[in-house]
Amino acid sequence: MSELSGISTGPVPTGPTGGGTGRALATGLGRAVGTALLMLAILTVVWVVSVALVDNTFVAKGPAEVYEFLFADDDAAQTRAQIVTALGVTLGDAAIGFAAGMLAATVAAALIVLSKPVETAVMPVALILRAVPLIALTPIIRLLFSDELVRVAVVSGIVVLFPALVNIVQGLRSVSAQMSDVVHVYGGGPLALLVKVAFPSALPALFASVRISVPGAITGALLAEWLITGQGIGSMVVNAVGQSENNLVWACVLVVTLASLALYLVAQIVESFVLARYGRR
Known part of the structure; x- marks a missing residue:
């Protein structure tokens, strides 16, 4: 039997260390709050400047007008209820696309790292899906899939797939030659190297993919709902x-x-906590 199973060849969670995970969570929350404040400030400035440049009060609505529409008008409560209901549908569609895209990207990345022919076959397809506008692909997707849920998963998943795939492949290939040699010395093959070393080493790239993919999944969901x-x-x-x-x-x-920003920040907090647990920060 291979001795590889008894040897730690990559970052292994050491269990809660109290102060370590607590500090990681506090750091993640601090970063998230700072990121949120900065992004809200930038978005507000861009919004106000854009409205001023357009100079068309019928089309361009500033923060004050939107606030009045959502909270001060007579039917504001009904409007908020309709928007919240629609947002729930959109977030559900985005979750489906996010899960489908990330799963496909992770599986494809693993196969690419294990097999050069798979990379030759998969990467051109991923590039084509990335390059062709989804509006052009949607009629084909409608013809290929009859189930509406599958259509949403495909459209939203395509938006997630390519950036996640590239990041995860890069992360899986970041294993050092020394760690690879250790696995091979103890009788481990490519699959053992992938599972025991490459995936733990790729956690930063995986979470970077998650942060990128969350807003992308929402964009894909909006497109699927439109088309x-x-x-x-x-x-x-x-x-x-x-x-x-x-x-x-x-x-x-x-x-x-705001929903995209909130989900991005949640992913950032989870990333800080998990990477600290695995000794990556």
Whole structure:
């Protein structure tokens, strides 16, 4: 029997160390708060400047007008309820696409690292999916898949797939030659190297992919709702544009942006905690 199973060849969680994980969580929360404040400040400045440059009060709505629409108008409560309901649908669609895209990217990355022919076959397909506009691919996706849930998973997953795939492959290939030699000396093959060393070493790249993919999944979900399902924030925005309900358009964009930011920050906090547990920070 191989002795590899009894040897630590990569970062292994050492269990809660109290102060270590606590500090990691505090650091993650501090970074998240700082990132949130900075991004909110930048978004607010860009929003105000854009509205001023457009100089069209019918189309361009500033923060004060959107706040009044969501909280001060007579039907503000009903509007908020409709937006929250639509947001729930969109987040559900995004979760489906995120899971599908990340799973496909992780499996494909593992196969690429294990087999050069797989890389030759998979990477061109991933590049094509990335290069061709999803609007052009959507009719084909509708023809290929009859189930609406699968269509959403494919459309949203395509947005997630390529950046996650590239990051994870790079992370899996970051194993040092010394660690690879240790695995081989104890009788481990490519699969053992992948599972025991490459995947733990790729955790930073994996979490970077998660942070990138969360907003991407929401973008894919919005596109799927516009072109396929006719539900959620994506459909609400399109309908509002067609009816010139510009306050509703801006409110939906604001809510989706804040939701994307919040999920990004959650991923950042989880990343700090998990990487600290694995001795990566």
